[in-house]
Amino acid sequence: MNNRCITCNKPVNRNKAYMSIKLDGETYFVCCPLCQAEFEKNAQKYISQQGNKRTKHS
Numbered sequence: 001m002n003n004r005c006i007t008c009n010k011p012v013n014r015n016k017a018y019m020s021i022k023l024d025g026e027t028y029f030v031c032c033p034l035c036q037a038e039f040e041k042n043a044q045k046y047i048s049q050q051g052n053k054r055t056k057h058s
């Protein structure tokens with residue numbers, strides 16, 4: 001499992017992540033309160049960035 005902080009893209013252990021955020025059936029991890037705040041401000045931006053990365057590897 002490669003869980004990464006949705007905001008800063010640092011690898012995070014899901015057990016040690018600051019918190020997990022569930023949206024649209026997906027679970028996103030953030031590493032710290034700052035990343036959580038940033039994610040909540042720009043959730044759609046980060047979610048769409050992650051979706052783009054996933055579809056890139058063909």
Ligand SMILES: [Zn+2]
Pocket residue numbers: 005006007008009010030031032035
């Ligand atoms: Zn982070």
